[in-house]
Amino acid sequence: MTAPTWTNWARTVRCEPQHLIAALSEQDIVDAVLLGARRGLTVRAAGSGHSFNPLVVTDGVLVDLSGYAGIERLDRAAQRVTVRSGTSLAAVSTALERAGLALPNIGTLAEQTVAGAISTGNHGSGLKHAAFSDLVESLRLVTADGEVRELSRDATPDLLRCARTALGALGVISTVTLRCVPSFNLRTYERTEPLESLLERFEEWAGSAEHVSCSWLPWGDTVTSRLLRPTQDAPTARAGRQRYATTVSEVKSGLVGLAAGVAPTGVPRLSRLLAGRTGVPAAHVDVAHRVFTFPQPVKFVALEHALALEDVPEALRRLRGVLRRAGRYSPYSVLVRVGAGDDSPLSPAYGRTTGYVNLTVPRTVAFLELHRVIEQVLRELDGRPHWGKAHTATAEVLAPRYPAWSEFQRVRGELDPESRFTSDFVARVLGPVTPSPPAGRD
Structure with a gap:
């Protein structure tokens, strides 16, 4: 009998669990966990599969939650x-x-x-x-x-x-x-300016609107900001089409990635051939969730690290130097976002106001090599990798970056003393489970 196969969204990760269980109820989840316990198998859960890491890979029990919705x-x-x-x-x-x-x-x-x-x-x-x-x-x-x-x-x-x-x-x-x-609507604004100008006032820029982000092509010296501000105004005519502007940009980047093949040095020239609008939506008003999101039909691999907000300008300056010296680029922009600090022990934003630096690349070896270069730069600035995006960090690298690491490990040892919910990847990034005595329940 052929083992069932599970594959992630990007088609970069696959596994053949002994049991692939499509949960439709909470009881199905309970039964799957108990099955793993009876047979001494690990248990992992999968949703839409948008992690680029082998986060849910197991040869034991895989619980597919995509049908347990509503x-x-x-x-x-x-x-x-x-x-x-x-x-x-x-x-x-x-x-x-x-x-x-x-x-x-x-x-x-x-x-x-x-x-x-x-x-x-x-x-x-x-x-x-x-x-x-x-x-x-x-x-x-x-x-x-x-x-x-x-x-x-x-x-x-x-x-x-x-x-x-x-x-x-x-x-x-x-x-x-x-x-x-x-419910609220958002008005979008975009503007392009010299990269160095934005970096010099980065923290001021980060607070200049309710939601901000910026995109930068590392072979260029300009950056495009997207600013979102809540408004009582009604959605503008044909606002729904604007969210597809970024989708068009993604498709163009995917085409450049295919055309560049194994030669990322040709990316700037090919990108200019497909130039036009950058893909950032034009100023408009729409319902918030339609402004936040956009369809992403092109499959890719992304890396992202969370840095202390004040370290983002230095990160971009270092990336500019490293990438230009190498002459190798991704067709996708470096995307920068910001966020408040968090109190969840394993949140990449734990304890500090955060800037997120993201780089997407096509799914080929030549482009994936860029991630190694970029990851090293961000790691040197105390970056914490996004748990669902590509990275090579281990528990030894990660533990010193999370002040409440031991708190999480204590709870992990209490709730999962037999390592039921581990995997090779989880063991790599979190280390082994150390059983701890149950804490008194409130």
Whole structure:
């Protein structure tokens, strides 16, 4: 009998678990965990597969949560929504819009599941906004013994802080209750200026709008900012088309990547041949979640590190020098976003106002080599890699970068003393589980 096969979105990771279980209920999740316990197998959970790392790879039990989706409760008065863990951000946003509510900040990928987004430290941009997991008020977690634990800010704050960004290492998330806000629209602005001008006033720029980001092609000396400001104005005519402007840019970059083949040195010339608009949407107004996100049809591999906000200018200056000396470039822009500090022990934004530096590359060896160069530069500036994006860091590298690392490991040892939720990748980035005596429950 052929073993079932699971593959991630980018088609860069695959595995053949002994048991691939499509969960449709919380009981299905419990049964899958208990099956792993009976047979001495590891248990991992997968959503939309948008991690570029072998985060969920296992030869044991793989729980597919993509079918365990939907809204369980929506409380307009309390501005809370409870969703199943396999629900996409797009589905949540659409349901909230109908109810006059919204998520205050999300990343660019609407197809990602709620559990995947919180577990890997997904984020949008804006100094007033922490990572997406900061919106979690409570969650239900299936732990290694098959018990369903209800974790909340009020009753179990320390456990919830750890579970909000946990890489699936504490258990399988069943449902999540998220904090919402009244529905709002965003007006977009864009502007292009010299890179050095922006870097000289980077922290001022970072707070110049509710949500900011900038894109920079490293062979050039200009940077394009995108500023988003809440507005009471109605969506502009044909606003829906604007979100596809970035999609067009992604497609162009993908074409350049194919044309450049094994010669990334030709990227600037090929990019200029396909030049036109940069792909940043023109000024317009639309519903917030449609401004935050855009369709991403081209498959790629991305690297991102979280830095202290004040270190981002130095990072970009170093990247400029390294890439220009090498003469090798990705066709995709370096993307910079910002965010508030976080209190979840494994959040890349833990304890500091953060700047996120992201570089996407085509899925070929020649381009992937760029990630090694860039990762070294960002690591030297105390960068913390995004858990779902490409990186080579190990627990030895990561532990000193997270002040509350030992707190997470203590909780991990309590909830998963037999390493039920580990994998080769999890062991690489978190190290082995050290069983700890159960703490008294609140």
